[in-house]
C-alpha cells in the first residue's frame with residue numbers, strides 16, 4: 333500500500349431549515365508547543381496525550397457553508413495560497429459540490445487572519461474570488477488591521493501575513509460589498525453576530541437559529557480543544573490580547589453549556605461539531621457530536637425516499 337487521498341473534507345449537518353456543511357480547508361501540523369502562550373509544556377503534553385492526540389497538535393482548518401432559502405453563506409472562506417501545501421482546499425471542495433464562487437451570497441468572517449479570510453481575493457490581480465458576496469465582519473477588525481501604528485509594533489511575518497495580506501483580502505469588498513457591525517446584531521435572517529474579542533479585536537461568533545435548533549459557530553474561541561477546555565486560560569501566540577481572549581473563551585464555553593448549544597469550530601477536529609459540558613474545577617468537556625447519517629431524520633437530503641417507497 334503506497335499513498336492515498338483522504339475522502340473530501342465535506343460534511344453535511346442539517347439545522348432546522350438550514351443545511352450546514354463543514355468544508356475543510358486543510359490542516360496545520362505544529363512541531364512545537366511554542367504556539368501556546370504557556371510555558372508549562374508538560375501540562376500541554378499531558379492534556380493532549382490523555383486524549384490520545386498528537387503532541388504537539390495537528391489542527392484542522394474548517395469553514396462552514398450555510399444554505400437556506402436563496403442564500404449560500406460561507407462562514408470564513410479558507411486560506412487561499414498563504415498557508416502552504418496542507419491548506420487551501422476550499423475552492424476545490426466547493427467546485428466538487430457544484431457550488432460556483434458566484435453563487436456565494438455572503439461571507440461572514442469570524443475575524444481577519446490568513447487561515448480564515450485569505451480566500452476572499454486573488455492577491456495577484458486583486459479580483460474578488462466571490463464576486464457576488466457581501467462580506468460581514470466586525471468593524472474593529474478593519475480598524476485594527478488597517479492601523480499603521482499597530483502594524484509598526486508587529487513582527488515582520490505578522491506585518492506580511494496579517495496586516496498586508498488582510499488589507500489585500502478585504503479591500504475589494506469594502507467599497508460596496510461590506511457589512512461592518514460593531515455589536516451583537518442579526519446580520520442575516522437567522523444568523524446573529526456575537527462579538528467575542530481578544531483573539532483579535534473584532535473576533536466574532538455567529539449564532540444560527542432555524543426551527544428549534546440553535547448552533548454557534550465559534551471561530552477561534554478554541555484552537556486546541558484538549559488543551560483549552562482542560563485549562564481555558566491557555567492562550568495562543570496568534571492572540572492579539574491573550575487575557576481578553578481567555579475571558580471570551582470562558583464566557584462562550586459557559587454559554588454553550590448553559591444553552592446546550594451545538595458548536596461548530598474552525599479548529600475543532602473535522603467535521604467540527606460538538607457540545608460542551610462542565611468539567612472538573614473550571615475545566616470543560618468536549619463531546620464530539622456523532623456522525624450525522626443522512627437519513628437520521630428522514631428528510632435530508634431533500635430527494636431522499638425510504639427504501640421501497642415509489643411515489
Ligand SMILES: [Zn+2]
Nearest residue numbers: 445447552598
Ligand atoms: Zn484560526
